[in-house]
Amino acid sequence: MSDKLAHFVSDAPFDPYTIETLTPEQERVYMASRWLMMWWKFKLHKLAVVSGIVLLASYFCIIFVEVFAPYNLHTRNTDYLFAPPQSVHLIHEGEFIGPFVYPLKFKLNLDTLKREYSDDADNPQPIRFFCSGDEYEFWGLVSGSFHIMCPPKDGKMFLLGTDRLGRDMVSRLLYGGRISLTVGLLGITISFILGITVGGMAGYFGGWVDNTVQRVIEILRSLPELPLWMALSAALPVNWSPVYVYLGITIILGLLDWPGLARAVRSKLLALREEDYVTAARLMGAPPSRIIGAHLLPNFMSHLIASASLSIPSMILGETALSFLGLGLRPPVTSWGVLLAEAQNIEAVALYPWLMLPMLPVVIVVLAFNFLGDGLRDAADPYD
């Protein structure tokens, strides 16, 4: 007697994934690349996204400063020294005539010796857009005269006032941004290269290399940065051309900033070098530079970028501080720090407070970089 079940084989084609079929939506998430996942995670940090946009816009601006600025960097309006910020109006005597400014009337207050300006409210002067104004050399290469926004015909427009030589603050702020913002980028590049090389060697080789590097980092980190920066930039020869001074300052900024990055690289490498794929690469005869560069670095690049974006602001602040003290960049090179150096005279600032305006972009950019860095740091590890 046999009550065994008959042997059964289904004819249907076998698909092992039928049980947990992925919807296209899930498929997209599971198969997403690392960078894509970081982007998704980054998008959740609203403040970081906004900061990113602000920074992108600023960097876009500094590429086309010549076009955005209504005046040139050194255009002097000798009749309008210390002119106050003008306001833009839209309606004149109940009639809409688009954005315009009132011309300024100048009077010297003989009691305080303050230069006082008042609006001449009878005579609206419309601001021109997409127009031709001051001649410029775009990046010193192509000459042109096209501006997004120009002062009125036969008139002046100082939306943020002028300085002691009658130079428009809007234009100077924009041109200053070109220097201040690139100082951070160049400096971080130098510090990045140094940090990766030194930290990479320490982390990969270990032993005495690691020990030496660790001691050096400890010593460098225990020193107050600013006095050292000051001493180093005071050592730049006085007869250097502005471009050399600019490069010198960025190098100085980068030279003292790498220990933090090197430390991050080292600790990551120490953890990663024990992984099997590193052993495999080594057995296949890859030299250390290739193992570090091709296999290990991509693994923690995101962390590095995040920590780099957090140290850019300190460089921008460093340059501002140095130039402010008169040890950094010198006119005619104009950065936000150079502009602020003019605000050192507190009596002048008390009369003409708009001299302190360059503070604003500094604070905004530094804040934005901090938020962006926070967002990037959170996003750097998308598998959490």
Add this chain to the structure above:
Amino acid sequence: MLHYVIRRVVIMCLTLVVVSALVFIVIQLPPGDYLTTYIAELESQGEAVNLEKIEFLRRQYGLDLPLYQQYFVWISGWVHGDLGYSFEYSLPVTEVVGDRLYLSMVLNFSTVIFVYLVAFPIGVYSATHQYSWGDHGLTFLGLLGLATPNFLLALVLLYLANIYFGTSIGGLMDPEFIDQPWTWAKALSILEHLWVPVVVIGTAGTAGMIRRLRANLLDEMQKQYVVTGRSKGLSEGRLLVKYPLRMSLNPFIADIGSLLPQIVSGSVIVSAVMSLPTTGPMLLSALQSQDTYLAGSFLMFLATLTVFGMFVSDLLLAVLDPRIRLDGGVRR
């Protein structure tokens, strides 16, 4: 413990030696020395050069010796309390700096105290009231404090004081006490003026400290021993003070390492802006006029201040946290 202290002292001394060499190299970087600049300046003005004096100075400080010998002349002078000669003031550095070093120390020390006193309660409040309005507001203020460079803050304060009070809040004492011998009245006057620079310098450090304390405390408060404590019926206040707060104090002290260089940096530039009679303004002018030994002394002093501060913080940490391995080597 004694072992550890000795080891740390040795490390500190070695660090100081390296730092002094670094400082010396940095101040020797500008081409030429003060004397060549000085002679050129005098000659351009058509004045007679006192060759004897210059020759004396050159010999005294070995300016014609090779660099490494100059370094030994300089550093051995330090050991004897001779900081070198300020060419600009034609006085020994020790006489030029006068009270500045003490005032710098007072300023930096008060700032550290200020940072702790302010950051501690705010950090604890932020962590215990996470995501409340107070927390958000304080966090925002802190971020603003982090992003505003202290010298700009000083500038704004100077401006506001000028506008609303018509006075200058610069300086560290009332004018009548400057260059006067120390009296109680002078000390009091310094205390009255001290708080402005202290707040200005301490803001960024305080903001950073609050952020770290908040993060640490939040981490600790999620740990299981806290849950255990709570389920035993400990009151919230007692629970907080007894365990997580103590744990989060640790980084608080270890942070002196990053706080001190920051404060010293800040005090230099803020002093220069507010013209305080500390090391800042004089370091600046010494650097600009290539007054080698004066600048070097200030740099060395500031570096020593931070290195010594870190030494103290390490010792404190070792006393407070038994988990830290004192021997530094293998675990027994």
